[in-house]
Amino acid sequence: MAKEKQNIPTYGLQSFSHPQFGSRQFHVEPFDANRHFTVKYPHRHDFFEVLYLTKGSGYHIIDSSYYAIDPPCIFFMSPGQAHKIEYSTDIEGYLFIFSADFYLFDKNNQNRLLEFPFFFNIQQDNPPLQLVDKSDCEFLRQLFVKGIDEIGRKDGGKIDLLRSILDTILNYTACLYPTEEEGLSSGKGHLLVKRFFQLVEENYQKNLSVNQYAELLAITPNHLTQTLKQLTGRTSNEIIQSKQMLEIKRLLIHTSLTVTQISDQLNFSDQSYFTKFFKKQIGVTPNQFRSQFER
Numbered sequence: 001m002a003k004e005k006q007n008i009p010t011y012g013l014q015s016f017s018h019p020q021f022g023s024r025q026f027h028v029e030p031f032d033a034n035r036h037f038t039v040k041y042p043h044r045h046d047f048f049e050v051l052y053l054t055k056g057s058g059y060h061i062i063d064s065s066y067y068a069i070d071p072p073c074i075f076f077m078s079p080g081q082a083h084k085i086e087y088s089t090d091i092e093g094y095l096f097i098f099s100a101d102f103y104l105f106d107k108n109n110q111n112r113l114l115e116f117p118f119f120f121n122i123q124q125d126n127p128p129l130q131l132v133d134k135s136d137c138e139f140l141r142q143l144f145v146k147g148i149d150e151i152g153r154k155d156g157g158k159i160d161l162l163r164s165i166l167d168t169i170l171n172y173t174a175c176l177y178p179t180e181e182e183g184l185s186s187g188k189g190h191l192l193v194k195r196f197f198q199l200v201e202e203n204y205q206k207n208l209s210v211n212q213y214a215e216l217l218a219i220t221p222n223h224l225t226q227t228l229k230q231l232t233g234r235t236s237n238e239i240i241q242s243k244q245m246l247e248i249k250r251l252l253i254h255t256s257l258t259v260t261q262i263s264d265q266l267n268f269s270d271q272s273y274f275t276k277f278f279k280k281q282i283g284v285t286p287n288q289f290r291s292q293f294e295r
Contacts, residue, residue, distance in 0.1 A: 052096075
């Protein structure tokens with residue numbers, strides 16, 4: 001079936017929750033092939049997601065990265081990412097979705113979500129956490145099950161307990177998550193980089209300049225570029241261009257918008273420049289890149 005020529009839809013929490021819980025800022029439930037809701041793939045979320053898969057197979061495309069589903073494993077997703085998941089009929093696991101406001105409600109550190117290695121990843125990829133130790137699998141399973149039991153209570157469960165369960169899941173998996181960011185795991189510089197990535201994710205269609213991003217961060221453009229260069233090896237402009245490339249890949253992979261339509265949507269001056277920009281970065285034309293993901 002041909003993909004519809006439209007933008008990738010963005011879903012809020014209410015699309016994944018039972019109607020009676022539509023206003024809630026979180027949801028936790030079993031994940032299987034018999035979902036109680038229907039969404040179009042690919043899509044984006046405006047919330048965070050933790051997907052723990054315990055059985056089954058398939059694949060998960062997040063932005064332009066392809067990952068095989070090999071349980072037990074956990075996928076993490078940040079707001080704005082585009083993804084498509086295909087899974088076998090015997091898929092089983094657990095899903096915890098939540099807004100930043102829900103998690104950060106009682107946190108003194110309002111940047112805590114950015115400090116986790118799997119959200120707004122500096123490397124701009126999202127490999128799943130492969131669980132090896134059976135005790136880790138069982139401990140995490142019990143956390144999700146407790147969350148599901150709590151949310152199933154007539155009164156909707158104790159919000160503070162559910163927030164604590166989520167906090168434990170995130171902190172425990174962060175300790176297990178493989179990362180090449182050992183030198184970036186703490187400090188103001190690391191946080192600045194992630195905040196910049198988050199702002200670029202939120203504002204890329206506005207085509208903001210480095211100076212405008214620096215103003216939003218309340219720092220000088222030179223400080224921004226120096227920090228990014230030191231911690232990522234890339235300049236501010238290179239990261240902005242990287243975001244442009246990421247969004248182009250999302251639209252090429254997940255929609256059937258024409259190259260001209262994508263060029264217009266991302267405010268390139270003309271299709272010829274757009275194609276040259278893409279080929280210079282990737283080494284192939286947009287259409288050649290798209291053909292690699294036709295399955």
